[in-house]
Structure formats: structure tokens, C-alpha cells
Amino acid sequence: MEEAMRSRKLVSFLFGAMMAMAAVTGCGKQGTPAAGTSVQASESVNHTEQTAEAENGDTEGRTKQGHLVETLKLAGGTDWGAPSPYLNASRGPGSAKMNLVFASLIDEDETGDIPWLAQSWEMNGSDYTFTLFPDTKFHDGTPLTTEDVAFTIDYFREHPPVSNSLGAGDSFLIDHYTVVDDRTITITVKEAAADTLSSIGSFVIIPRHVWEKVEDPNTYTGDGYLTGSGAYRCTAYDGATGSYEFTAFDDFKGGKPAADRVLFVPVSDPLLAFENHEIDITGMPADLKDKYLSDPGIGVVEKANDMGYKLLINFEKCPGFLDLDQRKAVYAALDRQAVVDKVFRGAGSVGSAGYVPQGSLYYNDHVVAYPYDPEKAKSALESKNYEVTLLAADSGSDVDIAELIKQDLEAAGVKVTVAAYDSASRDEMVHAGNYEFALVGNGGWSNNPPKYMRTIFSDRSKNKGGNPHSMGPIGYSSDEITKLAEDQMREVDFEARRQMFQDLEYLVSEEVPLIVIANQSSYSMYRKDYYDGWMKTYAYQQTEQTRLSYMER
Template identity: 40%
Template structure:
């Protein structure tokens, strides 16, 4: 109550000063100072172990990487509409798309007080070539894209890449910058467990990590060069029941199931956002292990024999959309609706099987939703002549098995469905896992020359409209081929208390506001 009264008193002071002053600039300055003086908010989120938050030790899924992003800045960032300046205040592209010249902001400090220089940028890109981080945006088709980094002067540098490529600005821009004075003598970054490994130049600094409890604490970095923090600290705390913890005020956000969302809709103390469908489930075929899956008729039988709308209704309670067989999410700006679609048609599925029967093992995680999805798949496929055995393991074990191709068919859920459509090349047009995340898993044993050709062509096409045409054609081919089964994309709910904090936002390509660095910073009007 005292805090609310303090805020009201401050607002009254601002109103009085505004009435007595003829300077809009003075009023703006006082308002900005008020934001700074009231920066005492502590956000608490549900915990869980996602690894130590260095670029080399966090777990590959989103909750691990996005924690690390709060500590480490990059040349560029993302907001609701696209790529924006960050460490680099501006950039230009020369030499027919092969030279990227970045101008750096002044007076950027590392969390230990040392000043960031162009040497740190050059060191980072050289170091990543020898030691790829967990999230590695700098490898394409198995090759490192940076040929050389040249320091022009104290605030400018040039990054020379191997070829002109539509995806390279984002790839260079999102690489997390490392402090040279800390990492230059680190021979094996995966064994560098010192707290110094979490020193970045981001808006928050590392305070605490408890692996057993899955607890983290970050605090606002007082000498941060960029936008002022709106949140004093962010804590991830262990909870056994997220709904109960949220309603008791122990955590500040929750993603409830549709069954109970009504209790928040009727209460003005809560606000609700609906996440975009950029997280989803898919069924991956391992054609190396089970060569029968190279038969397109068998894959089409799977497509017609699985009731994806039933999954939306029964598993997600309607808070989802059946996924596109062209993979690109239906909420993506480059989604092509003019592709082959597969509704649940068991009789048509049987025709594709031509009287044959099959038996496969599906590897899945052990969470409730994944088990339910697998059970529904098992039931509907049994009706058409495909027997399914379900093997459930913990998430990390399943992810490792998928990465190592140790499965027949795998059910996996992940984000990244709103990212640059080069994701189609990473999944369908290459046999390597490039960026280290589950969303880039390739399809073992699958090969289609035309899809590979278009996958390579789209990233080299710098004309946006022409590139979009290629992406549309790729979705059409992928839907016709059915190399895997995209199941559904979730449209989950995000509930919070606006009186506690109302700064949550989404970047244009991601589905969780708590993952967004800008959610915790003062935004320019």
C-alpha cells in the first residue's frame, strides 16, 4: 500500500511540475527519473533446471537460452516488428552482400566494469569458429560463415562473410558477445563453470544458480549502457504446483490450461495474453533405422490416419491449431495456405497401405500432454493397420536420442516455428543439426533433391518477394512429400497481474513474453 501511495504522490508531483513548467523536455526528464526511482520490482517465475546461463552451459531449449540472453547482449536485437539496433547502433551491407559494417554504441561496460571494445567483437567471432556455443547461428550447411573480422577504428568494424545470404544479418546480429579478457585463456568452454562465465554486458547480471532446486536470480546491472531496466531483479523459484503458487503470489505469471482460464477472465486483477502458435509438436520419422518409412504411401497413411483436430480438442482443449503440413506455422507471415491438406480420413489411409500392416515404436517425453498425444496416435493408427508401441522417457533423454538418431519415430515439442523460414532448410534440406536447438533436428534418411535445391536457393535470394515465392513452393513440396507429421501448434495463455507488472511483450517471431529481453526494459514511445 505504501508503494502505491508513493507512486500516486510522485505522479501528482509530476502533474504539478508539468502545469507550472513550459518545458516538455523537463517533464519528460522527470517522468524518466520517476521510472528509475521506482525500479524496485522483483519478478518471480517458475523455476526448473535449464543449465548454467553461459553460452556454453545452458540447456538447448528456450528456457535455458533465453536466460542467458538476459546476461549477454548481441550486435542486434528483436522487437515486435523485426530486427533493431543494440550493441551496434547502425549497420550497412557492402560488397554485394559479403561485407557487414557495424558501428558500436559508446561506453558499454561488462558486468565486471571493464569496457567493451571492438576487440571483444572480433574475439567472439574468432572464438565461436573454434568453440561453437550451444545456440550457434554462425554455421550454415556445416560451414562457419564468417571469413574475417576487421577492426576499422574504436567504434567500427567489418565482418566479412563467405557469401551473400538473406539470413546472415540476423545470424551475425544474434551471436552473443563474449568478454575477451575472461575467455581468451579458456581452452574448453564446456568445462568453464566459474561465475565469470556468466559475465556479459546485458541488462541483468548473474547472482545465483542452484541446480538442484532449479533456482536462479539475476539483478539489474546498474551501469547498463542501454534502455533502463523496469525490473530490479528476476528470480526463478522452485514450485510444485504453478497454479497454486501463482494464486498465492509466489510467482507472477502462469500459463494455465483452458479448463481453468475462466477463473482469471472474470477477475479484473488479472490480465490474459494469448501466445502465438510458434510452439508445437511434430512426429519425426527415422528413415535410416526404418527404411519402410521412405515409402511415401506409408507416410501419407500416417498423415490421413492421425486425427490432429482430436488432439487440439482433447489434449490442448482448443488452445491450439492443427499444424500445416508445410511446417511453417499458420500464424507465420510467410505461411502458404495453398498446399495439400490432410484431414482425418482412415479409409483413405488404408488405401495407401494397400493391405499391408506395420509396427513401430514412438519415443516420447514423459509429460502428460505428450503421453496423451502418443496414446491418441496409437489408437487411430491401430484402426488402419499400424501398431504403435510407446516408449516414454524424460525430456533430456528423449532430446538426446533424437539428436543421436536413436529412435524409430519420435514425438517432440519445441518452439522456433515463428523464426526465419530458413528453418525449412535446417529441417528438410540438410542432414546436420546446425544451431543446437531441438527445432533444427534433421530427418534421418530423408532426401529430396528438389527440396534441397530450393532450400539452398531461398537463403541466397536477397529480393524479399522472390524469396517468399521460393518459400511458398517449398511448403507445397514438403506437404506433398510428408517427410514428417507436424501435429499442432499451441496457442497457450499467459496470465499475469498488471498491477504488479505490465511490461510484457512479444518479439515478432517468438511466443513467450517472459523470454523477451525487452519485456523487462523501458521502451521508447
């Protein structure tokens, strides 16, 4: 406990210094930030200390509030938006913080779906019936009933949130619902598919008493805008410094929070901060893997091939590449193994032209392969006198990869200008089609390929997901790819679906609607003697972004 107290004092000091430089959106008594207010770190700590103790009182090895640890600290410093369904950034870190605060009906662990707000559920054709845990509440103490679930469906139909599993417009999944009683609701979908339970079980529930009078949720920061029903309340958020504080909500029925608080604090060097016990988990550099693996006190979570990079071509602005031979020549021009060796330090693999990475349950190792062949690329591209701008993010490995792409394409006779923006701006430009070539990198490539492949390649569904995985080619169309991408979603027999999906991979590798660069493996490391609850799920490898990582198991 001495280490925990020392860490807590250090974080309080960091938070206090941070808030002296910038105002923090504070939270009222019920953990709901009031617009235009601020809170000092000491206020947050006092509020935490007033939290009700565990039902059985203090036990040896637990905090005063009855949790396993006082504070879980992670590297912050980036603004991923307010943890509201309408204000969080679409990428994983933004959605993950929102999901700590706002709960869905079900979640998933290493093996499958598990209860979250819903204690149980039944499926009968197109009907999905969910029964809530008894005495479920929002953070302000208001009971959460199926009327709130029904309201959320109606509200999301009219105002789709950032992370939108229900679809929009004609593609909205739900046909209607029937409120059976305060705890039971039957949701009827237009068409049941393999992933329907996941889609309708994963939308977050918002409180009707807060949102029923809000006409523009995309700008709302008034009373209750962060009132959720998740295992943690947001008790401090500062976008200017990328800092967040979440405090345990012990009335959550789907499980018990593992920590009194979860903090995301600005650090200049995450590895140094981990060494100095300023944060509790961080990424492990590939070239230091042996050092940390030899330390028996260090726990490691491997995320194999989960980060991926793709090169998008806007065929409306670069119509010459509608010629399949020109797209194949781009593959031939790129030394993709150099990306793995020079940028990833060997921790990864050259990307599959079928998009799904090695190691995935759905991976097809018979897809078309495109070896590095600079002479072949030069003979196909040099005479075309192409000049393109390559859009990239200005963070992470993106610029280094973009420069390698530029080098290889210019060797093949394509003049390239790299334009780097922050990742949020880059994503907006890609979704708007404001690019010629674009390098897009994101995590989650090993998670649920059948779902995201549809949002990338189907002409009916692509570019509608609001996240990096939905970013597909613009100006390219294929009836055959679209049919396979849509049909596999309706196949409920697993083996039949996997075969259809592998056929889709092969077709994508033949048609080359985009260029898959490489997949990166990564590692998270933590101290086992302080907290050993970090985990992946069966469909998501990003440990720090999995809300079960913050729950007692």
C-alpha cells in the first residue's frame, strides 16, 4: 500500500500542476460535469474519498472504498474528446473512454458475449429480448429502465452517435421494439445476421431525462452530458492537456470496478514514466523486449499484427489507377518488408493483399501475393508521369512509413508530395474524399474481420462507420465484391461464413481496390505485483482500451 500511496500522491501532484495551467471541466456531486466549471485535483480526491465503502467493509489488501487498487494510471496527453457518445473521438482511445462512462446491454470477454447492463437475453428469429439487472441506475441516481433503452434507440435513429453500431437511415438495423416492463425489452431487427446480437447489444444507453430536450447532441455540454451508467464516472476532463479522471461507480450491476480511480495523465516519455512508476501500463518497445521479458515482475500482453496500415487511392482524382495493372504496379513498387524491418523493428509482417492479417481466424493464406519488384513497377509507371500528394498523419509511425512509400514510388517514376496533418484532420479529409493517396493506420485489424471488411469494400456499406476501419476506396466499385461482403454477413453457419469470407479476401487480393502495406505487432507491459487485471477480449486486442481491464474479475 505504500507504493500505491506514493503513486497516488505523485498523480495528485501531476494533476494539480496540470490544472494550474488549464481549466478542467469538473463534475458535480453526481459525477456530471457542469459546463463552464472547473475542479482542482484535491477536490477530485476528496470526492473519491467520500465514495461509499464496499458492502463488506475494508478487507486486507483492498482500498478504503473496497477496490483492488487506489489508482490505475495511464499515459495521457492527447485529447480524445469528451467521453460523451457525441463528443468522443472515433478512434479506439476516444471510444474506450466513453465506454467506461456509458454502458451497453452486453460486453465481451475472452470467449464470448457477457452481461453488462442486461442480466440475460434471448434470441428468436428477428426478436432479441433483453432483461436488465434489477435496480440499475444512472450516475445521478436516477433508475435506468427499458424506457431509457427505447428512448436511446429512437434518439440514435434521429441522431447517430460517433460510435454507431445501429446504422443510419435505411440501413438502421432496428425495425421496432416492444417494452415489456421496466426491465425487459424486445428489439426486433429488420433482418437477423451473424453479427446482429453484437450490434444491438453494443450501443450505449443514454438517460432520457437528460437528452429528451437536447436538439443538437453534437454540441451539447450542458447538465448531465456525461451522466452515464458505466462502471466509472468521469470526474475530470481537460482537452487542452489530454487528461482524464474516472472514479468508480459502485452501483454498477454488471461487475465491480477494480480501482478507486483511473487517471490518464500527460507524460512526455511513456517508457520513462513507467520506469518511474508514474504510469502502470505502457507499450513495450520491440527492441527492448528481451530486457523486460526477463523481469519476473513485468507482465506482458502481446497484440499480434493488430495495427495495420493501408494506402488508399482516390480514383475520382487519380482515374489512371482504375487500370488494374497500374494498381498492381504500386504493389510492385513498394518494399513493404522495409516497413516491417525499419519502422516496426521486425515486430510485424508484410500485409496480406486480402486485407486480413496473419494469425486471424479468417486469414486466407492462398490470396494473391505481390512481391517487391521495382523494375516491373518502373516499366509500368514511369511513362505515366504521375504526380500525387500522399496524405498522412503527423504522429506515430505514419510519417516514417509515408517517406518510405514516397521513396519507392519516386524510384518507379511517380512524383510524390507528403502532406502530414494531425490524425483527426487526416481522418476527416479521408472521409470527405479530400485526398489523392492517403496512408491510414489503425488498430483492431485482428478483431472482427467479417464486420469491418464490409464497411471497407461493399459499395452499399463502405465509409459509413465513422471510424478508421470504415475507410475504403473512393471512386472504385465492384458488384462481385459488394455481393460477397454483404452475403457473408447474413450467413449464420460459421464454417460456411468463413469460406465465403475467405473467397472475399481472395477477390480483394485480385482486384486491388487498395494497397495493404504492413501489420505491426505490439506489446503492453505492466507490473504484476500492483495490478494484474489487464486483458484482451476474443474480438479486441487493445488491452488499455478494453473496459474489462478496469474491472475486478
